Each structure stands twice: as structure tokens, then as C-alpha cells.
């Protein structure tokens with residue numbers, strides 16, 4: 001039997017509608033949430049993602065400030081802007097679009113963000129709070145994955161969850177939040193041996209490695225839940241995930257498509273985190 005397709009786009013639209021109402025209510029209290037986005041360089045994918053973030057802010061009535069900086073921006077220029085945004089009470093959320101150009105030390109830059117404005121949840125403070133089971137901001141993509149799982153009433157407790165990828169943006173925080181929900185979590189990465197032996201045991205398989213159609217049907221257990229976090233552009237220009245969708249959907253019980261799966265949820269969660277930041281900073285929580 002073919003899997004249930006988890007409709008991330010529809011769920012993200014539903015969440016954004018609810019958030020739009022919340023923004024209106026905040027406006028009645030004199031509060032207009034504001035997100036600052038810093039984009040350095042000319043990375044085409046990053047430009048696209050930032051434009052989606054800007055558009056979502058506009059739809060919801062959140063103010064967005066986008067700082068487009070040249071490729072050769074030096075670290076002190078970037079950190080000066082971050083410091084100003086940290087100090088500006090009108091700005092509730094600060095996001096540095098990744099990847100940064102190679103000459104910039106990503107971790108050193110991210111650490112300059114005020115953790116209470118860190119709507120991406122990438123600062124050591126926010127990641128540390130997630131690690132000690134007292135999260136402040138949860139990174140948007142893992143948070144979106146969990147929301148989809150919950151919306152479709154998929155239980156995690158006692159399940160074998162396999163996460164492929166160990167990035168700070170996705171793999172590590174996703175593993176932590178699945179663990180917090182009592183899944184038994186295995187993390188695989190580029191040096192993992194016999195990866196198919198591990199993926200075949202997964203009840204929940206989350207894939208974030210950035211290799212087009214890497215997960216084949218033979219690597220998936222019958223009835224597994226498959227969450228595809230990859231976004232790849234094929235040689236012919238088609239957007240595909242890390243999972244061989246057409247074949248795997250015949251074996252899985254639930255599967256997320258690409259596009260229209262995790263991607264729109266990431267944006268919805270960023271909006272949620274920005275509103276949360278505004279409420280937090282105005283003493284409403």
C-alpha cells in the first residue's frame with residue numbers, strides 16, 4: 001500500500017493563518033514583531049530562502065529587515081551589525097543565513113547573536129538549553145519535523161528513530177528532540193559503515209545529507225515513517241529530496257515530499273519563533 005503523504009505545505013499554511021491572528025492581537029497591544037535577516041554574498045539557494053522568509057513575514061504582518069551584504073564583508077562589519085541589532089529594542093529576532101562565505105568564522109559570528117533574539121536557535125546558549133531539556137528557541141527545521149510528526153499523530157516513544165546527518169542546523173538538534181520524546185535515536189553520518197543495515201531498522205527515518213535520492217526502497221523498513229529533509233537540484237533542474245520518493249512511498253507508511261514537505265514547515269517555525277521572541281522580550285510569557 002502506498003504511504004500517506006505528509007502535506008507540509010498545507011500544515012505550514014494552517015500554522016501561518018493562526019500566527020497571523022496572533023500578530024493582529026499583538027498589534028492591538030502596540031507590539032509589531034520584527035525579524036532581522038543577514039545575508040552575506042551571492043549564494044543562489046540562500047537568496048531564495050531569504051526571499052521566502054521575507055515573504056512569510058509580509059504575509060503575517062511581521063516586520064522584516066533584510067541586510068544584504070557583499071561577499072567580501074569582513075567579520076567586524078558583520079558583528080557590528082549584529083551588535084546594533086542586539087541593542088535595538090524594535091528588533092525581536094536575528095537570523096544569519098548560512099552558509100557564510102568561507103573567510104567568515106561561522107561559529108564565531110553566530111555566537112555574537114543575543115540568545116534571546118536567536119530565532120534560529122543556533123547559539124551555544126540555545127543549543128545548550130535544548131541539551132539540558134529546557135529549550136528556549138528550537139532550530140526551525142527540527143521543530144518543523146516534530147510538528148509534522150505530531151500533526152499526523154505518529155508516536156515516537158520507544159520507536160527506533162534514525163537520523164542521517166549530524167549538522168548543527170538539523171541532525172544534532174533533531175536527534176535531541178526525538179530523544180526528548182523517548183525515541184531510541186541512532187545518528188548516522190558520512191563515516192558510518194553499512195548504513196543500510198541501520199536504516200532498515202528505523203521506524204522513523206529522518207534524512208538530511210544533501211545527496212539526491214540517496215535513500216532507496218531497499219534501505220527502508222516496511223511501514224516506516226520517512227522524513228526527507230534534503231533539497232537538491234538535479235542536472236535537469238528538478239528539485240528532489242534525499243529520498244527516492246516514488247519507490248520509497250510504496251514501502252513507507254508516511255512520507256514527506258520534496259518540495260512541499262519539510263521546507264515550508266521550516267519557514268512557519270521561524271515565524272513562530274519570531275513571535276515567541278517578541279512576546280518574551282515584552283514580558284508576555
Ligand code: GUN
Pocket residue numbers: 095096097098099120140141169266
Ligand atoms: N541554511 C540552511 N538552513 C538554514 C536555517 O534554518 N537557518 C539559517 N540561518 N541558515 C540556513
